[in-house]
Structure formats: C-alpha cells, structure tokens
Amino acid sequence: MVRYANKFLVLWIVVLAGCDTPSSEGSTTTSGDSDTDSEVGMCGQQTISVIESLGQSLPGFAETPAQLRQRVEGEWSGSLAWDSADGLVSTPFSATVTTFVLSMTVGEGRFTELELDGQLPNTGDPGGYPCANTIEFDVAFTLTTGDNSLAFEQVGVVTFSAHNGVFDDLYHPLVWQENMGSLTPAMIEVESGMLQATYLTGEFSQQGFSGSLLVEVASGVAVIAGGIAELSATKP
Numbered sequence: 001m002v003r004y005a006n007k008f009l010v011l012w013i014v015v016l017a018g019c020d021t022p023s024s025e026g027s028t029t030t031s032g033d034s035d036t037d038s039e040v041g042m043c044g045q046q047t048i049s050v051i052e053s054l055g056q057s058l059p060g061f062a063e064t065p066a067q068l069r070q071r072v073e074g075e076w077s078g079s080l081a082w083d084s085a086d087g088l089v090s091t092p093f094s095a096t097v098t099t100f101v102l103s104m105t106v107g108e109g110r111f112t113e114l115e116l117d118g119q120l121p122n123t124g125d126p127g128g129y130p131c132a133n134t135i136e137f138d139v140a141f142t143l144t145t146g147d148n149s150l151a152f153e154q155v156g157v158v159t160f161s162a163h164n165g166v167f168d169d170l171y172h173p174l175v176w177q178e179n180m181g182s183l184t185p186a187m188i189e190v191e192s193g194m195l196q197a198t199y200l201t202g203e204f205s206q207q208g209f210s211g212s213l214l215v216e217v218a219s220g221v222a223v224i225a226g227g228i229a230e231l232s233a234t235k236p
Contacts, residue, residue, distance in 0.1 A: 048111070058113075061162055069137060072204050076234065078099070078100060078231065079099055079100070080229055083228050087226065089188060089189065091183060093149050099145065099146035101143070102141060104141045106139055107137065109138075119131050136157050137157065149181050152181060154200075157172075169203050170203075173198070173199050174197075174198045188215060193217040195217055197215070208234040208235075209232070210232055211232075213228050
C-alpha cells in the first residue's frame with residue numbers, strides 16, 4: 001500500500017507490492033529454529049528472523065538494530081499543529097497549535113531479508129522499493145497533547161527499510177477506544193464522504209521525530225487520504 005503524508009485531494013492508491021504479498025504459487029517453510037520463517041514470493045526468497053543480537057550488522061543497513069532501537073525508544077516532546085479547516089476534513093481544534101509528548105517503549109525486533117533486495121519484483125531489475133530488507137520492532141507508545149485533544153496508549157510496529165524515502169517508520173492505524181482524549185471520530189467532520197480510518201505516522205531520525213495524523217476518507221469510488229495535524233519533536 002502506497003502511503004501519502006501530504007494534504008488532501010491525494011488519491012489513495014492500493015498496490016499489490018511484490019514483497020508484501022507472496023506469490024500464490026510460492027512455498028512457505030519454517031526452519032527447525034522457531035524464530036526463523038522462510039517463504040518464496042515475488043521478491044524471491046524471504047526470510048524473517050527474530051533479532052537475537054542487537055549489535056550485529058545486517059545486510060542493507062548502515063546502523064545496527066541496537067542503534068535503530070535507541071533512536072526510537074524514549075520520550076519525545078514537541079509541538080502538534082492542527083491543519084486549517086479549509087479542506088475536506090476539519091476538527092474542533094483546526095488551525096491551533098499545542099504541545100505533545102510521545103513515549104515509546106520498544107520490544108522484540110525482527111529482520112526480513114529478501115533475495116531481490118533493492119530490485120523490482122519478479123524481474124530483478126534495479127528499483128529499490130518495493131523489494132527491500134527491513135528491520136521492525138514491536139512498540140508500545142503513549143501520546144498526550146497539551147490541549148487534551150489526544151491522550152492514548154497503543155501497541156504497534158516501527159519498521160526501518162534498507163531503502164529509505166518511501167514509507168514512514170511508523171504507520172499506525174489508531175484503535176479508537178473510550179478516554180483517548182477529547183477528540184473522538186465523531187468530531188472529525190468530513191465535507192464529502194465517510195471517514196474510514198485514522199493513522200499516526202512518523203519518521204525517527206537523529207535530528208528528531210517528524211509525523212502526521214492522517215485520515216482516510218471514502219468518497220464515491222475513490223479513497224482520499226491526507227493530514228489533519230503535523231507533529232515535530234525531539235528527545236529532551
């Protein structure tokens with residue numbers, strides 16, 4: 001699935017990315033070590049293994065899993081700017097700015113190695129993504145804002161790609177529950193269409209955390225995606 005972090009009026013395009021969807025003609029095997037799974041798909045042989053040694057170097061990555069984990073874990077604080085109400089979606093907080101704190105706890109790490117890393121599915125031609133080795137970590141996180149619009153705890157996954165620049169590290173569909181702050185899905189007003197999902201997205205770099213609160217809106221036969229808030233933070 002191609003992800004967009006820009007404004008509205010962007011068509012949400014669904015793509016059957018080869019490395020995300022193994023070929024129906026491929027095979028899946030599990031080694032004697034239960035921490036490693038292997039299957040064959042459009043990106044060739046795909047092996048998923050639990051990262052036992054965080055200090056090891058893994059193919060395609062300049063940083064070790066330990067360095068990537070350290071980049072994510074901890075408390076981030078910064079500003080959240082709600083977008084203006086001049087698009088397809090608005091909230092009671094539109095065009096305001098508040099503070100926020102994002103607290104990340106990192107769990108198990110997994111490494112996915114693809115035979116056609118850095119190449120296009122099936123052909124093996126150069127192309128970077130969608131065939132890309134990845135390092136992913138289970139995470140538990142809380143996000144609270146100074147205006148109390150958001151106050152929630154979620155569990156998800158942070159994924160680093162060997163070929164950066166396409167997907168956000170964090171792309172998490174919010175699971176709405178009671179007491180998640182004063183904002184509720186019913187308060188997200190859609191001008192035309194129906195609200196389908198809300199996502200917290202972001203990238204973790206050495207310079208800081210940069211992210212967005214995105215919504216997905218079904219409008220006719222199209223699905224439109226765009227941001228309703230922008231987040232920027234650093235570690236204290």
